[in-house]
Amino acid sequence: xxxxxxxxxxxxxxxxxxxxxxxxxxxxxxxxxxxxxxxxxxxxxxxxxxxxxxxxxxxxxxxxxxxxxxxxxxxxxxxxxxxxxxxxxxxxxxxxxxxxxxxxxxxxxxxxxxxxxxxxxxxxxxxxxxxxxxxxxxxxxxxxxxxxxxxxxxxxxxxxxxxxxxxxxxxxxxxxxxxxxxx
Amino acid sequence: xxxxxxxxxxxxxxxxxxxxxxxxxxxxxxxxxxxxxxxxxxxxxxxxxxxxxxxxxxxxxxxxxxxxxxxxxxxxxxxxxxxxxxxxxxxxxxxxxxxxxxxxxxxxxxxxxxxxxxxxxxxxxxxxxxxxxxxxxxxxxxxxxxxxxxxxxxxxxxxxxxxxxxxxxxxxxxxxxxxxxxx
Amino acid sequence: xxxxxxxxxxxxxxxxxxxxxxxxxxxxxxxxxxxxxxxxxxxxxxxxxxxxxxxxxxxxxxxxxxxxxxxxxxxxxxxxxxxxxxxxxxxxxxxxxxxxxxxxxxxxxxxxxxxxxxxxxxxxxxxxxxxxxxxxxxxxxxxxxxxxxxxxxxxxxxxxxxxxxxxxxxxxxxxxxxxxxxx
Numbered sequence: 001x002x003x004x005x006x007x008x009x010x011x012x013x014x015x016x017x018x019x020x021x022x023x024x025x026x027x028x029x030x031x032x033x034x035x036x037x038x039x040x041x042x043x044x045x046x047x048x049x050x051x052x053x054x055x056x057x058x059x060x061x062x063x064x065x066x067x068x069x070x071x072x073x074x075x076x077x078x079x080x081x082x083x084x085x086x087x088x089x090x091x092x093x094x095x096x097x098x099x100x101x102x103x104x105x106x107x108x109x110x111x112x113x114x115x116x117x118x119x120x121x122x123x124x125x126x127x128x129x130x131x132x133x134x135x136x137x138x139x140x141x142x143x144x145x146x147x148x149x150x151x152x153x154x155x156x157x158x159x160x161x162x163x164x165x166x167x168x169x170x171x172x173x174x175x176x177x178x179x180x181x182x183x
Numbered sequence: 184x185x186x187x188x189x190x191x192x193x194x195x196x197x198x199x200x201x202x203x204x205x206x207x208x209x210x211x212x213x214x215x216x217x218x219x220x221x222x223x224x225x226x227x228x229x230x231x232x233x234x235x236x237x238x239x240x241x242x243x244x245x246x247x248x249x250x251x252x253x254x255x256x257x258x259x260x261x262x263x264x265x266x267x268x269x270x271x272x273x274x275x276x277x278x279x280x281x282x283x284x285x286x287x288x289x290x291x292x293x294x295x296x297x298x299x300x301x302x303x304x305x306x307x308x309x310x311x312x313x314x315x316x317x318x319x320x321x322x323x324x325x326x327x328x329x330x331x332x333x334x335x336x337x338x339x340x341x342x343x344x345x346x347x348x349x350x351x352x353x354x355x356x357x358x359x360x361x362x363x364x365x366x
Numbered sequence: 367x368x369x370x371x372x373x374x375x376x377x378x379x380x381x382x383x384x385x386x387x388x389x390x391x392x393x394x395x396x397x398x399x400x401x402x403x404x405x406x407x408x409x410x411x412x413x414x415x416x417x418x419x420x421x422x423x424x425x426x427x428x429x430x431x432x433x434x435x436x437x438x439x440x441x442x443x444x445x446x447x448x449x450x451x452x453x454x455x456x457x458x459x460x461x462x463x464x465x466x467x468x469x470x471x472x473x474x475x476x477x478x479x480x481x482x483x484x485x486x487x488x489x490x491x492x493x494x495x496x497x498x499x500x501x502x503x504x505x506x507x508x509x510x511x512x513x514x515x516x517x518x519x520x521x522x523x524x525x526x527x528x529x530x531x532x533x534x535x536x537x538x539x540x541x542x543x544x545x546x547x548x549x
Contacts, residue, residue, distance in 0.1 A: 053350030167419030178358040181365040182547040236533030364548040
C-alpha cells in the first residue's frame with residue numbers, strides 16, 4: 001500500500017501527515033506501567049503476573065516501585081551508616097518479595113506459607129520466579145528515589161539492573177501507556 | 184459529509200484511510216476495565232459503583248475478579264474434593280460481597296453492619312443490589328482462572344453467567360479501555 | 367505548515383478533517399485523574415506526590431476523594447445534627463491528612479510519627495504542604511457526594527474550594543485522561 005503514497009500530490013501528503021502527527025503525539029505506546037506501592041506478597045504477585053503477562057503479549061512494561069513496594073528490590077539490608085530511625089525502618093520492612101506478608105489471613109506468617117505452598121502445588125510460578133522472568137523479559141524496574149531517600153535505602157542495597165527515578169519518570173511512562181495501574 | 188468522500192481521487196482516499204487505520208488500531212474502545220483484587224466490602228462497593236455508573240453512561244464494562252476479590256462471585260462453598268489447605272482457604276474467605284469485612288473500623292464485623300445500615304438509611308443501593316444491577320446492565324464478570332486454581336475454587340462454586348479468563352483476557356480488555364483501574 | 371493547507375482542494379481537506387475529528391473525539395486530554403479511596407497517610411501521600419508532580423509537568427489534575435479518602439477534605443467535625451451512627455463514624459475517622467494512620471507498621475500511631483519525622487529530616491514536603499501545593503497548582507479536588515451522604519458529612523465540614531461530584535463526574539474526567547489511578 002505504501003506505493004500509493006508516492007503517487008500523491010506532495011501538498012496533500014504533507015497536510016495529511018502533519019495532521020496525523022499531531023494525533024500520534026498523544027497516542028499511547030504499546031506500554032503498560034505499574035506503580036507498586038504495596039509491600040504485601042499477594043499484591044506484589046498480582047503486579048508480577050500482570051507485568052510478565054503484558055511482556056509475553058509483546059507490550060513494553062515498566063514497574064515503578066515506591067513506598068513499601070520498594071522492598072521487592074532490596075538484595076540486602078545495610079545498617080552501617082544509617083540513622084536509628086532508618087535502622088528501625090530497615091529491620092521492620094521485609095527484604096525481597098519471598099519474605100513479604102500477605103494482606104489478608106496473615107496469622108503471623110501462616111498466610112504466606114499457605115499461599116506459597118498452594119502455588120507450588122498448583123505449579124504456579126512463585127513470586128521469585130515471576131520476578132526473574134520479568135527481568136529476563138526486559139521489564140523495566142524503577143526504584144522511587146524519594147522513597148529511598150525517606151527510608152534511607154542506598155543504591156547498593158538494591159538488586160542489580162534497577163533504574164532510579166522520580167515521579168516525573170513514572171508519569172512520563174504512564175502518560176504514554178495503554179494501561180497504568182496503582183497496585 | 185460522506186458524499187464528499189466519493190468525489191475524491193481514490194489514491195488520496197486510500198492513503199488517508201490507510202494512515203487513519205493505523206491510528207484507530209491503537210484507539211481505545213468506549214470501555215472501562217476493573218481488576219478487583221480486594222475482598223473488602225468497601226472496595227467491592229467502590230468497584231460496583233464505578234462499574235454501574237460507567238454502564239449507565241453507555242460504556243462497556245469488564246470486571247476481572249482475582250485473588251480475594253474472587254469471593255464476590257462465589258455462590259456456595261463446596262468442601263468435597265478439596266485438599267485440606269483448599270478447605271481452610273475456602274472456610275476463611277467470605278462468600279458473596281454481603282458477607283465481606285470492611286478494610287477499616289472492622290471491630291469483628293461491626294464496621295460491616297454499620298456501613299450497611301447507614302447505606303440502607305440513606306437509600307444507597309447495597310452491594311448485592313449493585314451487583315445485580317451490574318449483571319442486568321451487561322457488565323462482563325470474569326473470574327481469574329489462576330486464582331481459582333490456586334485457591335481450589337471450581338466453576339460450579341461460582342454464580343451463573345461468569346466468564347473465565349486469565350491475565351491475557353484482562354490485558355486484552357484493559358489495553359482497549361479508556362479507563363482501567365486496580366481496586 | 368498551515369499555509370500548505372489553504373492550497374489544498376477543499377473536498378480533500380474536508381474529508382481529512384472530518385475523519386480526524388472522529389479520531390480526536392476519543393483522544394485523551396493532557397489530564398491525570400486519581401480516585402483516592404484510602405484514608406491511610408502513606409497512600410494519601412503517594413496520591414499527592416503524583417498529583418503535584420503531574421501539575422508541575424503541565425498536566426491538568428483531578429483528585430476524586432471517596433470513602434475513607436474523604437477525610438483529607440475535612441476541616442472540622444460537626445456532631446450537631448448527626449445521627450448516633452454518623453457521630454460514631456465521624457469520631458472514628460481522622461480529620462485532615464496529618465492525623466491519618468499509616469497502612470503498615472502503625473503501632474498505635476508510632477508509624478505515622480516516624481514517617482513524618484523521617485520526611486521532615488529528609489526535607490520531603492509533608493502531606494499538609496503537598497496538599498497546599500496541590501491547591502495552589504489548581505489541582506481540582508472533588509468530594510464524592512455519595513460518600514458524604516452515607517457518612518453524614520456536610521459541605522461545611524469540608525475545606526473551601528472543594529467541588530462536589532458523583533461517579534459520573536469522576537468517569538467524565540477519567541475517560542478523558544492519559545492516566546487514571548485508583549489509590
